[in-house]
Amino acid sequence: MNAVTKDTKATLQPFQPRLDAVKGLERTAALGALHRVGLPDRRVEEWKYTGLRFLAETPFAGPVRAYDATWAQAELQRLGVTAGVGAALARLVFVNGYYAPDLSVLPEGVSVAFFSKTGSFGPLACPDREALTALNTALAEDGAQISVPAGVDGGHVLLVSLGQAQAGAPISFHPRHSVHVAEGGKLRLTCIQGGQGRYLHNPVLEVSVAARAELNHLTIQSESDEAASLATLYAQIDERGAYNSFVLGVGAALARHEVHARLSAAHAQVHVNGAQRLRAKQHGDISSVITHAAPDCISRQTVRNVLDGQSRGVFQGKVLVERIAQKTDGYQMNQALLLSEHAEIDAKPELEIYADDVKCSHGATVGALDDDQMFYLRSRGVPEAEARQILIHAFLEEALDLIADETAHALSAHIMATRYPLSGEEA
Amino acid sequence: MPAVTETREAVEKLGQSSYKWGFETDIDMDLAPKGLNEDTIRLISARKEEPEWLLEWRLAAYHAWLQMEEPKWAKVAYPPIDYQDAHYYAAPKKKPGPKSLDEVDPELLRTYEKLGIPLHEQAMLAGVEVPEGEEARMPVAVDAVFDSVSVVTTFRKTLEEAGVIFCPISEAVKDHPDLVRKYLGSVVPTGDNFYAALNSAVFTDGSFVYVPKGVRCPMELSTYFRINARNTGQFERTLIVVEDGASVSYLEGCTAPMRDENQLHAAVVELVAMEDASIKYSTVQNWYPGDENGRGGIYNFVTKRGACRGARSKISWTQVETGSAITWKYPSCILQGEGSVGEFYSVAVTNNHQQADTGTKMIHIGRNTRSTIIAKTISAGKSDSTYRGLVRVLPKASGARNFTQCDSLLIGDQCGAHTVPYIENRNMKARIEHEATTSKISEDQLFYCRQRGLSEEDAVGLIVNGFCRDVLKELPMEFAVEAQKLLQISLEGSVG
Amino acid sequence: MTQFLDISGLCARIDADGQEKEILRGVDLSIPPGEVHAIMGPNGCGKSTLSYVLAGREDYEVTAGSVTFHGKDLLEMEPEERAAAGLFLAFQAPIELPGVNNANFLRTAVNAVRRARGQEELDAVAFLKTAREAAKALSMAPDMLKRNVNVGFSGGEKKRNEVLQMTLLQPSFAILDETDSGLDVDALRIVAEGVNRMRSPQFSALVITHHKRLLDYLKPDRIHVMAKGRIIHSGGPELAEQIDTEGYTRFLAEAA
Structure with missing residues (x-):
């Protein structure tokens, strides 16, 4: 990262009391990196379009383990975790960054450990490079460490995060998760995020997909409208492994979902898809760096944004060959x-391409609803407001259709329908 | 696979020998002492007998420059430049400026002949044999800039009759001070960026064009830039103002001798198009690219920007960039007038150790403004080439449209090709489309051509020219032929 | 030995995704001057590979055998040298060349071949006249010369464009790789007439096809059945009829 002339300490002020107490090799190293560069501002190329003023203005307290169980149950219902298709699935629920066994149902055939017990950081994250990962490393409280043994189909697991902050008492939590699918194994993982009040959710997730293994990963970000959700994900995919990911963003005041995916051996493939639908003053950022570090690999990325009100959508996608x-x-x-x-x-x-025998392309389009389509619908008797909803829904659905797993798709459809109900008969 | 290997070997063989413009001309030069300070600027201003306001303008730019840092965001790497180790003024020693070709140093004329630049009006008027199916060539008026000084401008009489002003900017400062003062720095302010500030402080010459209301410039205007003297920077400044309903097509070509050390070139070009005006600006940039080991070559840090001030005005940039060790160049359009149009057509070829970071900015301010970007990048050898472009649509630009197409072709596995577009839209009634591809020449295409009897070299040449066609067809015919040859030569062995 | 085109014991393989695949397993075939031969055979038998190997595609590796053409070792020659020597391949799937004008491409090819053959190059006027006439004879729309090579052409237009190139390049030996596929009845007749116009004692052709229909027009001298990388049966024109009604099963059984 560029040396930026600014008061790096000042950017860390909201976390200072906790940072002062940091101990341990990894954590102090991460703190050192943080002190060198501070939290990024918009002069840093990777943060050109997303500012972190939100953080500077808020003194964040550390999370507490206690939570309001009634509220948590209701929130799990809202998110479709304990209702509908989600109810049948194993789930690991974290509240304010801490594992909540009372709300969870442990999966079978899959081993689960917790960061609060193991204290072990994974090998993929780069606190030296990404300041938010450094912040996570310095402050990480807990997290799930999921591992699927070789050749095993681990089924479908929900990894749920709830944030709950009282009025006037903002908190921040920094979960440290990891998922490992061993050779020939399979897993469907859906991360669902919700909450209320003003908080910062700053997770780091490390994903490693071994040879011929497959991970289908959906993230549904439906955090509190007052929250900041700044997630960083590191994925490494081995020979003939497949990592199919999708992020759906509808919540938070400020959100960034940043993926670093590395295709590390031949014939690996990665999908880094996403969709976000924002309104009011929401700011949503979907950023990714996909590194092709081995021959014969495939990467695919489709991201769709629907932006209303004064919202701002950001897409940064780098493909490095x-x-x-x-x-x-x-x-x-x-x-x-x-x-x-x-x-x-x-x-x-x-x-960014350094190999000559490649086939790479990207495209981008920006526009409004198609007048002809609107007119067509209205001429068939559909009221204007409904016609709009139908077309918006169709636009997003083309992206959401990339979620191949039916259950995962239903979970995302539930969130969309809850937040943006379609009037009339349209499903 | 073998076809590619051979192609690559051919590229590697390609050395400086292919730079056919690398001769040096021995001419008595008037050189300012090395270094940059207020005195240098005063000296330049004095030599050019400039009015006080221009000296003040230069000094302001110099002080702004002192406060600025060299931009670091481009994907180019080079050792630090010592800005004190160059001459900021070099001019052929010739007492009063030449009034006609007869007064020009014959050595200079020979230089331009070698470059293939037709300065002789007679020869031009006599016309050249026209191949079947091609239109008769238009005469071209030429302003030749040797190191920092304009040495000759042809066809001035004909242009004057049409009301068009085409002269060295140093003359325009004296003869048309109001026009120059009004527009100079109005598109690229003195403090715009590091290199533009430097240019504003030390520019020595360049071309000035003024096309009055309703006039279609009767011929193509052309400037040839030549860096000759050792250790000189070239800082030309071009200003083109086209009034309501008027139009002009302007061509620019550049060459330099082969030298071991790098030379700095930091030009500024400003275009102003008023209502219904149209400016077509074409560049064939062939500065010395350095040798096959990356020694020498021109550092080309250029700021080019056009303002579409009037409604329905149009500015079109076309560039074929084959030269320079480093290219840092983003010809841009500020689309202010309602319904104004900006275009950018670019071919950038890099070979050996060349680095190019080039592209455009299209700033949509007015309603219904439109822009088109077609960029073709070809990388060979150990070179790196980046397309970097910005499309920004501001809240009032309802109905704005942009279409961008960026294609990269890689030849060999030691080079890099990069695409970095920035798309910023703040208007829901705007429509932006961007497409980019990266590929190599397909074995299928090569084999198909060879099966029809074409040598591999010709086949590659044909395919590359086809790849660049959407850009080459935007060039005026005279230039298009030259550009095609240049592509051929720049990638000789590899690409025809 | 015909002293024209002689293929003997030709074996070739391709490197497909890291695995070597043997496709030609000892092809023996001789075509005398002035004759039209046809190769028929089930999908994947190696017909197209044979045409690519003869034309000199580099992703195929010849592992054994020889091919002489006009008494010269064909396998030693570069693709463009083979073209200059008189070999023409009408591609099964003609390649698109974006941005390359068709007329310009044809003229470049014709002149490259003429140069190699020691003939005088054609100037633009003479070339365009010849090309327009040839295109007209193939009922091609006049604008096809102005369009980019094969870009946006329909399947039928591509095939006609191949025959147009053949007409202009004047080869002594043409391989037509499924030139009839994707053509309607009228287009097939036009293309076949184009090939028939080439027929002379100095012109031979190898026609690869699945269908009898094209052969009805071309009236081949010999028909070869190819399977599993070898010629397993050869006979007169009557073979086409037999294959059309009975299929390949009997020949495959006999060969096995």
Whole structure:
């Protein structure tokens, strides 16, 4: 990261009391990195479109283990975790960053450990490079460490995070999760995030997919409208492994979902798809760096944004093809629909290519609802407001259809329907 | 696979020998002492007999420059430049400026002949044999800039009759001070960026064009830039103002001798298009790229920007960039007038150790403004080439449209090709489309051409020219032919 | 030995995704001057591979055998040298060349071949006249010369464009790789007439096809059945009829 002339200490002020208490090798190293660069501002290229003023203004207290069980139960219902298709699935529920056994149902055939017990950091995250990962490393409280043995199908597991902050008492929590699918194993993982009040959810998730293993990963971000959700995800995919991910963002005042995926051996593939639907003053950022570090790998990325009110959507997607990564096949598409004259989209799809025998392309489109389509629907008797909803829904659905797993798709549809109910008969 | 290997070997063989413009001309030079300070600027201003306001303008730029840092965001790497180790003024020693070709140093004319630049009006007017199916060539008026000084401008009479002003900017400062004062720095302010500030402080010459209301410039205007003297920077400044309903097509070509050390070139070009005006600006940039080991070559740090001030005005940039060790260049359009149009067509070829970071900015301010970006990047050898472009739509630009197409072609596995577009939209009634691809020349295409009897070199040349066609067809015919040859030569062996 | 085109014991393989695949397993075939031969055979038998190997595609590795053409070792020659020597391949799936003008491409090819053959190059006027006439004879729309090579062409237009190239390049030996596929009845007749116009004692052709229909027009001198990388049966024109009604089963059984 560039040396930036600013008071790096000042950016860390909201976390200072806890940072002063940091101990341990990894944590102090991360703190050192933080002190060198501070939290990024918009002069840092990777943060050009997303500012962190939200953090500077708020003194965040550390989380407490106690939570309001009635509220938590209701929130799990709202999120579709304990209602509908979700109710049948194993779930690991974290409240304010701490594991809540009373709300959880442990999965079978899959081993689960907890960071609060093991204290072990994974090998993939880069606190030296990403300041938010450094912040997480310094302050991490708890987290799930899921591991699927070789050749085992681990089924479908929910990893749920609830944040609950009382009025006037903002908190921050920094979960440290990891998922490992061993050779030939399989797992479906859906991360669901919700909450209330003003808090910062700053998770780091390390994903390793071994040879011929497969991980289908959906993230549903439906955090409190007052919250900041700043997640960083590191994935490494081994030979012929597949990591299919999708992020759906509808919540939080400020959200960033940052993925670093590395295709580390031949014939690996990765999907880094996503959709976000924002309104009011929401700011949603979907950023990714996909590194092709081996030949014959495939990467795919489709991201769709629907932006209303004064919301701002950000898409940054870099595909890096190293010299060794011949026969790379990379495709990336970012599309945005602006519904209001005050909404904004900033997109930076980026190709950095050092191998010659590659097929890489990216595309981006920005536009409003199609007048012809609107007219067509209205001429068939559909009221304007409903016609809009139908077209918006259709636009997002084309992305959501990339969630291959039916249950995962139903979970995302539930969140969309709860937050943006469609009037009339349209499903 | 073998076809690619051969191609790559051919690229590697390609050394400096292919730079056919690398001769040096021995001319008596008037050089300012090395270094940059207020005195240098005063000296330049004095030599050019400039009015006080321009000296003040330069000094302000110099002080702004002192406060600025060299930009670091581009994907180019080079050792630190010592800005005190260059001459900021170099001019051929020739007492009063030449009034006609007869007065020009014959050595200079020979230089331009070698470059293939037709300065002789007679020869031009006589016309050249026209191949079947091609239109008769238009005469071209040429302003030739040697190191920092304009040495000759042709066809001035014809242009004057049409009301068009085409002269060295140093003359325009004296003859048309109000125009220059009004527009100079109005598109690229003195403090715009590091290199623009430097240029504003020390520019020595360049071209000035003024096309009055309703006039279609009767011929193509052309400037040829040549860096000759050792250790000189070239800082030309071009200003083109086109009034309501008027139009002009302007061509720019550049060459330099081969030298071991790097030379700095930091030009500023400002275009102003008023209502219904149209400016077509074409560049064939062939500065010395350095040798096959990356020694020498021009550092090309250029700021080019056009303002579409009037409604329905149009600015079109077309560039073929084959030269320079480093290219840092983003010809841009500020689309202010309602319904104004910006275009950027670019071919950038890098070979050996060349580095290019080039692209454009399209700033949509007015309603119904439109922009088109077509960028073709070809990387060979150990070179790195980046397309970097910004499309920004501001809240009032309802109905704005942009289409961007960026394609990269890699030849060999030691080079890099990168695409970095920035898309910023703050208007829901805008429509932006961006497409980018990266690929190599397909074995299928090569084999198909060779089966039809084409040599591999010709086949690659044909395919590359096809790849660049959407850009090349935007060039005026004279230039298009030259550009095609240049592509051929720049990638000789590898790409025809 | 015909002293024209002689293929003997030809074996070739391709490296597909890290695995070597043997495709030609000892092809023996001789075509005398002035004759049209056809190769028929089930999918995947190696017909197209044979045409690629003869034309010199580099991703196929010849592991054994020889091919002489006009008495010269064909396998030693570069693709463009084979073209200059008179070999023409009409591609099963003609390649698109974006941005490359069709007329310009044809002229470049014709002149490259003429240069190699020691003939005078054609100037733009003479070339365009010849090309327009040839295109007209193939009922091609006049604008096809102005469009980019095969880009946006329909399947039928691509095939006609191949025959147009053949007409202009004047080969002594043409391989037509499923040139009839994707053509309607009228287009098939036009293409076949184009090939028939080439027929002379100095012109031979190898026609790869699945269908008897094209052969009805072309009236081949010999028909070869290919399976599993070898010629397993050869006979006169009557074979086409037999294959059309009975299929390949009997030949495959006999060969096994």
